[in-house]
Amino acid sequence: MSDGAAKLTREQLAARVARDIPEGAYVNLGIGLPTLVANYLPADGDYFLHSENGLLGMGPAPAPGLEDGDLINAGKQHVTLLPGGSYFHHGDSFAMIRGGHIDICVLGAFQVAANGDLANWHTGDADAIPAVGGAMDLAVGARQVFVMMEHLTRGGASKIVERCTYPLTGVGCVKRIYTDLAVIDVTDQGLRVRELVAGLSLARLQALTAAPLLGGI
Amino acid sequence: MSDGAAKLTREQLAARVARDIPEGAYVNLGIGLPTLVANYLPADGDYFLHSENGLLGMGPAPAPGLEDGDLINAGKQHVTLLPGGSYFHHGDSFAMIRGGHIDICVLGAFQVAANGDLANWHTGDADAIPAVGGAMDLAVGARQVFVMMEHLTRGGASKIVERCTYPLTGVGCVKRIYTDLAVIDVTDQGLRVRELVAGLSLARLQALTAAPLLGGI
Amino acid sequence: MIDKSLFSPAQAVADIPDGAVVLVGGFGMAGMPTELIEALIDQGARELTIVSNNAGNGDTGLAALIGAGRVRKILCSFPRQADSQRFDDLYRAGRIELELVPQGTLVCRLEAAGAGLGAIFTPTGHGTLLAEGKETRVIDGRPHVLEYPIHGDYALIKAHRGDRWGNLVYNKSARNFGPIMARAAACTIAQVSEVVALGELNPEAVVTPGIFVKRVVRT
């Protein structure tokens, strides 16, 4: 549907997001796709990964056989702790989040609106069992909220919308959107396209996107 | 002025208060006179002394030469920590106080009113520099607030009053008053005398006290 | 001599009555007080209100308590998981009540309870379904939601080591909700891997001072 445009793979998208994270940043990576970003942060730099279940300085997955059920990330995957990392309780962890101490969080999304509204916890389905976790805290608390998602749903609908139809996670909180087709800033003037994948025109991206886009590359 | 009544010394008063502290109690002793109570808690029992500057399981003063400027109590005196004690920050310390985790606090007072109002931080003097410390937190937070004081001021005025004339520390917070002349409970019916020192009659105590007293020994 | 250590989980949970509000530590299975919950299932208390981050995983611990039909209501942030079938079934059948709370709001409501605060204004959740009907206020240009403390009658938590005065240290990310639940409940019961002699825990490294803990059981 992107007509030969070089749609990014999940790994390429993760690498693209990682490029915008400066050394020394305190970063929370949401469950799912955002978790991949960790794999693309330069190994020779100091990046501080926070996990809301009480870890700072989170390291990669342990070698097989070295998993520890007491050392997991927010997605309940086995992880490690880097030298210089620390453990703390949920009170301290959410003080970090809500208190504006996390520089960047990267979240997945169902929908992002032109005004930066984020919907990522609930489809509104009557039969769905809702679960929110720490997403609403990250949405209001992190200094910068990046969204990382596929541009379109499996059904081909735009996940970027004029107004979210799903229940909100946070109001006007998203600063930048990374998709498999483009990098888009949420600005006071509206959605401004910063990057397009190779072979994709702004006009074509606009045709795929259910909210007005501004050029600005 | 108590006519041969066996007025308690400061040490006797401290010992009397100590008798009402059960083993296992979490206790905060205010600055000054209340600090003496620690000396009369049975050495063979476990009593948990809390100091608002971040100590639980506070022990006695160190031997001369072993003082540590980083190990002090709320009155800034050198103390020790018992095995099983712990250090924590002010946030945790005042969660203990405000959150109702301290069973008993013993405070000094300028005035206590018949309804349990406490005044112990400020004489209201225009020239005085006010200082409140943790007294207001202890007054509202401890499960039981005991006041320990001389019954009369140096000038012979009753420190137990119908209504405090000094600025309040807490409203209706005092449960029991220990003076050098009597032990008095603050009840819904009023001030009920529980004990008198030897040689003192209720009538004589009433004559010395500026609020109505109920018998009840 | 004060000794808060008990011989068995059964003894530790014996007095939890029907209808109690029970805070249950853990994030997934890390920090889940499985043995205490099993004892609570055997004990038989019903109509419980549970406060926990998740609504049980698999078939053990909190999932088993829910599966046994002992839970009337649960307050949590993340019930839906791949392995939350016990909860999912009862929820879909309308047999368990859910109060969904953002994780950080669950945290600060527990902290408010432990610290004796009456209520707090938090920015989290403003403008969302989870703040509907709640009092709001703009403070310093930013909208906030008024949230109230969550007090537990009991807290069941899992720590690593404890002593007879109730001091606790935890293991890695299993610490999670333990310390904040310990202080939010009237009666906190901790299961530990080891009860050590008084003074063996470094006083600089005690995470939960004994004042917040009533009972300690080695499991």
Add this chain to the structure above:
Amino acid sequence: MIDKSLFSPAQAVADIPDGAVVLVGGFGMAGMPTELIEALIDQGARELTIVSNNAGNGDTGLAALIGAGRVRKILCSFPRQADSQRFDDLYRAGRIELELVPQGTLVCRLEAAGAGLGAIFTPTGHGTLLAEGKETRVIDGRPHVLEYPIHGDYALIKAHRGDRWGNLVYNKSARNFGPIMARAAACTIAQVSEVVALGELNPEAVVTPGIFVKRVVRT
């Protein structure tokens, strides 16, 4: 490589501007960041607002800063002490403003700032002079006072050991306000007795994780 350790207190406090709100750790002299304050005196910043439990003791540390006339206003719980002459003189001369705050309210206002809460209802101080003019509310039958966060531009604290990522541990009761001030300020500067290699601090026993600390100086 991120290295938050600096060579000198002078370097650490160089950018503190006139008029800054500076949180100063310590309870009496325990935990007082004396060397950082001396550097601040030398640096010359004026019209400071200081938040600290006391208003200085003797002639060093905070007392010296106050004595040098650099402090416009102080928020504290216990200014009056046997050795608070520097403050007493200026206060009596009307040359320093005092906002007296109950110690636990100072604490929860700093905690609210660090944790991003907009305001809190606390029972402390209700019905007293120190709550006059403040909004009150009865919650669950109990009167409360509404209190707002205290945010610092800077915090100056003293810890025991630190590392290049800013992780800190403290010494005994010198811990006091350090950890809660560290998180309430935009820029926290810690003086430590020793800067240790990364990984030397036990991750279970780190009291202030480095996320709350911008600069570390050995003194």
